[in-house]
Amino acid sequence: xxxxxxxxxxxxxxxxxxxxxxxxxxxxxxxxxxxxxxxxxxxxxxxxxxxxxxxxxxxxxxxxxxxxxxxxxxxxxxxxxxxxxxxxxxxxxxxxxxxxxxxxxxxxxxxxxxxxxxxxxxxxxxxxxxxxxxxxxxxxxxxxxxxxxxxxxxxxxxxxxxxxxxxxxxxxxxxxxxxxxxxxxxxxxxxxxxxxxxxxxxxxxxxxxxxxxxxxxxxxxxxxxxxxxxxxxxxxxxxxxxxxxxxxxxxxxxxxxxxxxxxxxxxxxxxxxxxxxxxxxxxxxxxxxxxxxxxxxxxxxxxxxxxxxxxxxxxxxxxxxxxxxxxxxxxxxxxxxxxxxxxxxxxxxxxxxxxxxxxxxxxxxxxxxxxxxxxxxxxxxxxxxxxxxxxxxxxxxxxxxxxxxxxxxxxxxxxxxxxxxxxxxxxxxxxxxxxxxxxxxxxxxxxxxxxxxxxxxxxxxxxxxxxxxxxxxxxxxxxxxxxxxxxxxxxxxxxxxxxxxxxxxxxxxxxxxxxxxx
Numbered sequence: 001x002x003x004x005x006x007x008x009x010x011x012x013x014x015x016x017x018x019x020x021x022x023x024x025x026x027x028x029x030x031x032x033x034x035x036x037x038x039x040x041x042x043x044x045x046x047x048x049x050x051x052x053x054x055x056x057x058x059x060x061x062x063x064x065x066x067x068x069x070x071x072x073x074x075x076x077x078x079x080x081x082x083x084x085x086x087x088x089x090x091x092x093x094x095x096x097x098x099x100x101x102x103x104x105x106x107x108x109x110x111x112x113x114x115x116x117x118x119x120x121x122x123x124x125x126x127x128x129x130x131x132x133x134x135x136x137x138x139x140x141x142x143x144x145x146x147x148x149x150x151x152x153x154x155x156x157x158x159x160x161x162x163x164x165x166x167x168x169x170x171x172x173x174x175x176x177x178x179x180x181x182x183x184x185x186x187x188x189x190x191x192x193x194x195x196x197x198x199x200x201x202x203x204x205x206x207x208x209x210x211x212x213x214x215x216x217x218x219x220x221x222x223x224x225x226x227x228x229x230x231x232x233x234x235x236x237x238x239x240x241x242x243x244x245x246x247x248x249x250x251x252x253x254x255x256x257x258x259x260x261x262x263x264x265x266x267x268x269x270x271x272x273x274x275x276x277x278x279x280x281x282x283x284x285x286x287x288x289x290x291x292x293x294x295x296x297x298x299x300x301x302x303x304x305x306x307x308x309x310x311x312x313x314x315x316x317x318x319x320x321x322x323x324x325x326x327x328x329x330x331x332x333x334x335x336x337x338x339x340x341x342x343x344x345x346x347x348x349x350x351x352x353x354x355x356x357x358x359x360x361x362x363x364x365x366x367x368x369x370x371x372x373x374x375x376x377x378x379x380x381x382x383x384x385x386x387x388x389x390x391x392x393x394x395x396x397x398x399x400x401x402x403x404x405x406x407x408x409x410x411x412x413x414x415x416x417x418x419x420x421x422x423x424x425x426x427x428x429x430x431x432x433x434x435x436x437x438x439x440x441x442x443x444x445x446x447x448x449x450x451x452x453x454x455x456x457x458x459x460x461x462x463x464x465x466x467x468x469x470x471x472x473x474x475x476x477x478x479x480x481x482x483x484x485x486x487x488x489x490x491x492x493x494x495x496x497x498x499x500x501x502x503x504x505x506x507x508x509x510x511x512x513x514x515x516x517x518x
């Protein structure tokens with residue numbers, strides 16, 4: 001009988017620590033709901049003691065998301081643990097996840113504590129957490145660089161104190177697969193009360209070995225794997241959960257393990273996380289990358305056409321990547337459009353469907369064929385998690401190699417039409433400056449990227465804009481066959497997030513003047 005492997009998703013906690021990634025509360029809740037559809041076993045919703053915003057996000061997820069256990073991270077301090085419980089107490093299956101560094105490096109330089117003090121703090125923290133919930137996970141930070149004897153000692157003690165999961169993090173991605181697999185097997189054999197807890201692993205990808213180390217740990221006896229969607233996370237990121245899940249499925253003959261993950265939701269989850277974090281998935285990324293099921297070589301194309309398994313070890317349908325040959329165009333109706341979106345994993349309300357269908361028709365007038373990737377972009381662009389306080393009404397650009405680029409932009413700001421013009425170094429710069437004049441915010445553009453959603457001269461352009469306001473970064477994305485319009489939409493998407501989080505409002509007098517001039 002196959003062994004069950006549990007999947008602990010930390011996209012919303014460790015994943016959000018990626019440089020440049022920024023999610024607001026509504027976006028975190030949306031991702032958590034999709035993770036529940038993916039059927040991960042545990043969602044680590046955040047670190048409640050780190051900020052009021054993180055606390056509120058964890059609390060909202062605990063209140064609204066059903067299915068997976070909801071975990072909150074805490075240091076080994078009573079105040080952190082109390083705060084974590086306040087946030088997750090509403091969950092049907094709450095879990096408190098406490099951690100402390102255990103390696104000599106962490107003990108000496110970060111904690112300035114000896115081994116005995118670390119052990120005492122860990123045991124006290126687990127006991128404190130058990131006052132609130134029976135589900136307590138303990139992590140020995142930097143475990144892969146900790147003395148094996150001390151790890152066995154501290155794990156034995158925290159299990160005795162009530163920990164139900166012990167986690168072995170390769171915090172800096174230092175381990176290698178053969179070494180890590182033996183390390184896990186030795187730990188399991190050396191902890192006398194291991195039958196009372198589950199052993200979990202949490203690997204980082206500094207040397208590109210996170211997935212390999214996680215699979216080696218499973219082979220060594222680990223029961224739970226922690227990671228993130230698309231492998232996002234600090235530095236080089238975490239174990240990519242989609243890779244572990246599909247490796248276990250594809251190589252059942254080797255691992256004889258299974259998960260409860262609904263694999264058909266993998267691609268949809270990957271796209272959602274990429275869209276909301278503003279972190280694109282590399283083209284050659286395993287499982288979910290754009291090229292993962294593409295075949296350029298004539299030899300490969302010939303082989304796949306004759307028998308798919310000649311060059312594909314996974315069926316793209318397994319991860320929810322549709323291979324339907326129906327082509328949508330300007331003559332396609334609502335029924336075909338709705339059916340295609342449902343096949344792609346989108347279940348829209350009537351209002352959302354109407355908005356998306358109008359956008360589809362407008363795009364179909366510009367393009368002969370509308371691809372699945374175009375449809376995904378339409379839904380991402382039109383179906384917003386947050387209300388739009390600032391929306392694009394019209395855009396006029398004057399540019400050339402012998403004229404000063406000028407943009408005239410009309411926005412609808414909280415229902416009021418407002419218009420400004422500005423010059424810039426280029427048309428995009430001019431448009432952004434005009435927008436800044438309207439909204440009255442001092443915004444710093446941190447990053448801007450443009451890519452084509454599909455091939456061809458009529459390709460839909462995808463722009464990602466990362467802005468900074470009052471020291472915090474916000475990511476926006478926009479799509480259009482016109483790259484200037486796509487740029488403006490991305491900028492406005494990021495601005496709307498900033499306006500929402502800061503509760504920014506235009507001065508009443510300015511709105512009054514705008515109304516008078518309209």
